[in-house]
Amino acid sequence: MKLIxxxxxxxxxxxxxxxxxxxxxxxxxxxxxxxxxEVNSNTTIGKKIKKTIESGDLVPDHLVIExxxxxxxxxxxxxxxxxxxTLHQAKDIQNLNINKAIYLKISEQDAVKRISQRRICEQGxxxxxxxxxxxxxxxxxxxxxxxxxxxxxxxxKTVRERFRVYIEKTKPLIQFYRQxxxxxxxxxxxxxxxxxxxxKTKIDEIS
Ligand code: AP5
Ligand code: MG
Numbered sequence: 318m319k320l321i322x323x324x325x326x327x328x329x330x331x332x333x334x335x336x337x338x339x340x341x342x343x344x345x346x347x348x349x350x351x352x353x354x355e356v357n358s359n360t361t362i363g364k365k366i367k368k369t370i371e372s373g374d375l376v377p378d379h380l381v382i383e384x385x386x387x388x389x390x391x392x393x394x395x396x397x398x399x400x401x402x403t404l405h406q407a408k409d410i411q412n413l414n415i416n417k418a419i420y421l422k423i424s425e426q427d428a429v430k431r432i433s434q435r436r437i438c439e440q441g442x443x444x445x446x447x448x449x450x451x452x453x454x455x456x457x458x459x460x461x462x463x464x465x466x467x468x469x470x471x472x473x474k475t476v477r478e479r480f481r482v483y484i485e486k487t488k489p490l491i492q493f494y495r496q497x498x499x500x501x502x503x504x505x506x507x508x509x510x511x512x513x514x515x516x517k518t519k520i521d522e523i524s
Contacts, residue, residue, distance in 0.1 A: 318341060407494075
């Protein structure tokens with residue numbers, strides 16, 4: 318099964334992707350995480366894209382496509398979180414026979430509230446919310462024991478820019494996948510468990 322998760326910043330894509338991946342044995346592939354790993358490892362690509370990510374803009378299509386393709390080529394079971402994010406990216410993977418594009422719908426106000434409470438581990442892999450999904454020990458990752466930090470692009474000014482970019486470049490994909498006949502829309506302002514159950518019910522129907 319090949320799935321895509323679409324949605325505004327902090328709509329819950331990463332949170333849903335990890336649960337779906339575990340339950341339906343799919344490989345979770347987060348474009349944002351892959352790009353942040355490039356930055357953290359200071360690779361050639363990482364050096365080129367650091368400022369772009371920190372400004373809230375999108376990384377150029379050809380670079381993201383090159384990285385994501387390495388992880389999906391030849392695979393039949395994956396869930397893409399945060400890719401595609403432009404029509405160009407969507408058209409690039411149009412021949413892959415994606416089963417469903419799951420759109421997590423949330424208001425900007427609710428998402429901004431979530432972002433201010435988000436903390437991630439130093440590796441940038443495990444995500445918490447200070448009140449809704451708190452770590453067992455304050456400030457420490459449950460899984461790898463590293464310190465919890467705020468993402469650099471979670472500062473209020475950058476969050477506003479991420480939303481602007483989302484509306485301009487990514488929101489058109491909702492209509493694109495509706496026309497392709499594979500769009501599922503989920504109300505994402507509920508609790509993590511309620512959101513996940515809605516998604517699971519839809520995916521159970523096709524698996
Ligand atoms: P990316 O990392 O993908 O950021 P994003 O799309 O802005 O989404 P987030 O990761 O902020 O949120 P999320 O939807 O995953 O929510 P989460 O589950 O964490 O991309 C970052 C940057 O990389 C981009 O700005 C761009 O520069 C670049 N990039 C990435 N992909 C690209 C592409 N394809 N092309 C070009 N550039 C690209 O949840 C948010 C918070 O809420 C967490 O604290 C979580 O614990 C909590 N939470 C989750 N669900 C709930 C719930 N139901 N109720 C309450 N709290 C919840
Ligand atoms: Mg994410």
